[in-house]
């Protein structure tokens with residue numbers, strides 16, 4: 001009897017070792033996520049300001065982002081920018097160390113955690129303008145004021161403002177690939193309301209700390 005129990009514990013251990021997703025079920029973070037939280041914060045909510053929070057993302061979005069970082073080899077020679085994908089300062093290098101299965105484990109783990117928002121310093125006039133611009137140009141894909149992650153768009157509400165600013169600049173200068181409809185809308189917004197409209201929407205997203 002005792003031997004049988006020992007054996008099943010042993011089998012469970014083996015099963016966990018060979019099925020990395022099993023680790024993601026419990027509360028303890030998977031070991032491989034340990035490296036990530038050093039930068040992205042406890043359970044993936046960053047203390048900012050230039051490192052994005054990665055908690056609460058849809059599993060598909062997370063995998064999509066990691067694969068763009070990992071597999072994009074169209075480097076222009078400048079390691080910050082990729083011709084046909086996601087520019088990164090560090091993630092391009094980090095993502096290369098992980099297999100598809102490991103990325104999936106991390107996606108499930110971080111995806112199950114809440115996106116914790118910090119209070120950020122915002123300009124209320126910009127927030128007000130940003131709210132209207134968001135409705136007009138961005139809500140279609142970044143639904144509920146940017147709170148929900150649909151169609152791999154990520155979560156914008158409460159994301160760190162310097163990070164948002166940088167990513168929009170990257171889009172704008174064409175170094176980060178975008179769905180065509182988003183670049184069209186971003187350009188339309190900037191043409192009509194000027195470059196400062198970018199800061200308006202960034203302030204709007206940064207103002208949401210709930």
Ligand code: HEC
Pocket residue numbers: 032033035036037038039040050051052053054062065066087088089090091092094106154155
């Ligand atoms: C040394 C700090 C650092 C470490 C460690 C790190 N990251 Fe990142 N991560 C960043 C930065 C900075 C960015 C923004 C893109 C860039 O500049 O590389 C980012 C971006 C991301 C994004 C995209 C977020 C978005 O909204 O676009 C994901 C997903 C991500 N990291 C996942 C991970 C995972 C998973 C790990 C652990 C395997 C990890 N990161 C480890 C610094 C780090």
Ligand code: HEC
Pocket residue numbers: 052086134137138139140141142151152153154155156164167168177178179181182185186189201
């Ligand atoms: C047609 C749908 C669509 C519209 C409209 C749209 N977006 Fe996006 N957005 C996306 C998708 C998809 C991504 C993810 C791109 C990728 O693969 O990196 C994204 C990513 C982003 C990111 C980066 C998020 C991150 O975590 O890295 C920001 C910032 C952003 N959008 C801002 C905006 C703003 C501001 C507007 C309005 C001017 C807007 N978007 C309109 C679809 C859209």
